[in-house]
Amino acid sequence: MFKLTRPATAEREIKRSRFATIAAPIADEAAAKAFIAENSFADASHNCWAWRIGADYRFSDDGEPGGTAGKPILQAIEGQEVDNVVVVVSRWFGGVKLGTGGLARAYGGSAAECLREAEKEEIIPTIMLSVAIAFTDLALVESRLEAFDDIVTAARDFDAQGAVFRLVVPDARLVPLAELLRDLTNGRAVIDPDILADPAFST
Secondary structure: OEEEOOOEEEEEEEOOEEEEEEEEEOOOHHHHHHHHHHOOOOOOOEEEEEEEEOOEEEEEOOOOOOOOOHHHHHHHHHHOOEOOEEEEEEEEOOOOOOHHHHHHHHHHHHHHHHHHHOOEEEOOOEEEEEEEEEHHHHHHHHHHHOOOOOOEEEEEEEOOOEEEEEEEEEHHHHHHHHHHHHHHOOOOOEEOHHHHOOHHHOO
C-alpha cells in the first residue's frame, strides 16, 4: 500500500465537460470531510468524492446517476493501492451527456490519472513496542536507538527504576530490535509481554 506525500491535482476535458481532480493524504474522517468541503466548487455541476482510511471508506455521487461517480473514484483509489486518501472530482457539464458508462469512466479515469501522477511513498506496517530500561542501561540504549532512522521513540516515561520507552517499530524489525535490546542490557530490558510471546522471539 502507498500514501500520498502531498496533495495532487489533474484536469481534463471529456466531450466538453471539464473534470478537475484533487487528491490529498488524510489522517481521519474529520479531515476527509473538511477537505471535501474546502475543495468543492460552488459553480461546478457536481462535486463527487471518495475517501479511504484502512477498512473505512465513503463515497458520493453528488447528484450524478447512482454508481457512476463516487464508486468509480473509490475503485481508482483501490486500483492504485492508495490508503489514507481523499479524492474530489468536480465536473462542469459541457452540454453533452456521457451516459452511465461514460460517466463512470470519466470519474474513475480522472481519479486514477491524478493518483498515478501524485507523489507517493510506501506504507510500512509498524507496531508499538513497550520497553522498560533501567537507569544503568539508559545511555547505551538511547545512543543505539538514535542510530536507527526507521524506529521512532513515541514516548519516554521515567519511573523509580529507569524509563519506559514506547517505540514505533517496522514489523520486519521487531524481533531483531527486541533481541538487540536484550543483548545490550544483558537481559535486564523488560519488553512488552505480547512481544515475548511471539514464537519468533522465544528462547
